[in-house]
Amino acid sequence: MGTEPLDPVAAMTAYAAPPPRGAAFDAWRTWDGRDDAHGVIAAGILAANARNVQPWRFAVGEHATRIDVYADLTRRQGALDPFDRELYVGLGCALENMVLAARARGHEPGLHLVPDPDRPEHAAVLRLTPGERARSELYDAIPHRRTNRGPFLRLPLPRPLLDEIAALAGHDPGGPALLWHAEEAERDRVARLLVEATEAVIADEGQSLAGHRWYRGTDREIERSRDGMTVDTQGMPPLMSTLGKRLPAPSRRTADRFWLRNTRTVHVATAAAFGMVTVADADDPVERMRGGRLLQRIHLFATARGLAVGHLNMMTVRADRERELGLPPRFGKALEELVGDPGRQALVTFRIGRPARPAGTSPRRPVATVLGTDAG
Known part of the structure; x- marks a missing residue:
């Protein structure tokens, strides 16, 4: 089995459903309409990010040759991300899209990661200087990428x-x-730990509440917020998704049970392999963003090859919660053992494989909404 698809366009589109109607999904249709800094940002907002919280804001300055990237601290996930791990990983994913888009639009991108302990919201500066247009298969995959x-x-x-x-x-x-966990014994071990971590998350009242905050159950909610988790992005068959949108929104506990069941019977049961992005220091915002850039490249490469990626962050979520509450480091130790290198730490975990059906499209806030002079 080769690594090159016979038809790259077909490989990218076969497993991504077209964006639904409505302004909440326009960003997927209009992302490549401009060559300026706003066009670069339009690519950034389509990046992968945990629970689709979209933790970013941007400011354009210096004759539209500089983009300041900010963490939107109002969009923190609380108990599900107590140390902002996923927030900065999501920013890194956005930065990767922006670098690819800058090159494709004829800019030479100069990226500087600048987290300051006294001003943690200011994450990065991207400078745009004239350069050659350089499209890549990763850039072309941006509008087709979905979390599956x-x-x-x-x-x-x-x-x-x-x-x-x-x-x-x-x-x-x-x-x-x-780091790959692809052999059967390794997959079984990671799968068991992910299910146990999911059980721990939903048993934790604070984490359960924090997750349910980002569920958008109706079209009206989706159009109002343009973020969060929706019925269409839960991986259900089309008929079940259609029925789910016509029924009353599930309770938090019902949603938790659905997530656990799907984790056990779908997410880990059908993964071809589990991947883990590792860094030297998972608490360092710069390393988190660099790891996020790698995660986004993985997403885009997989899309170009007709593969799919699904985030499985339950172990890192629980490890951070253990640290926050001073609990015994059950999942912290498990992650250390899985990494197997005292000089490396797990940042994010995901599954990869050949999808059985198209993934749904998540809503996105438009460029106009995420522009501002400061995100503090």
Whole structure:
């Protein structure tokens, strides 16, 4: 089985449903309409991010040659992300899209990561200087990328393909890296831990409440907020999704039980492999953003190859919660053992495989909404 699809366009579109109607999904249709800084930001807002909280704001300055990127601290996830791990990973994902879009639009991007302990919301500066237009397959995959929560086909991925994906990390020994858990015994071990971590999350009242805050059950809610988790992005068959939108919104406990059941019977049961982005210091905002850039490259590469990626962050979510509450580090130790290198730490975990059906499209706030002079 080769790594190159016979038809790249078909590979990218076969597993991503077209955006639904409504202004909440216009960002997916209009993202490539401008070549200026606003067009670069339009690509950034389509990036992967945990629970679709979209934790970013941007400011354009200096004759539209500078973009300041801010963490929107009003969109923190509380008990589900007590130390802002996922917030900064999401910013890194957005930055990767922006760098790719800048090159495709004829700019040479100069990226500087600038988190300041006294001003943690100011995350990065992207400077745009004139350059050659340079499109790439990763750039072309941006509007087709989706986080897939549905079943994957029970087909293994060839080792050369996994190695090609791992090579997206580059050759910096101190930078982010990709660790695979692809053999059956490894997959079984990771799957068991992910299910146990999900059980722990929903048993934690604070984490359960924090997650339910981002559920958008009706079209009106989606159009008003243009963020969060929706019925269409839960990986259900089309008929079930249609019925789900016509029924009353599920209670928090019902939604938690659905998530646990799907984690056990769909997400971990059908994964071809589990991937783990590792860094030297998972508490460092710069390393989180660098790891987020790698995660987004993985997403885009997978999209270009007709593969799908689904985030499975339950172990890191629980490890951070253990630290916050001073609990025994059950999942912290499990992550250390899975990484197996005292010089590396787990940042994010995901599953990968060949999707059985198209993934739904999440809503996005438009560029006009995320522009501002300051996100503090």
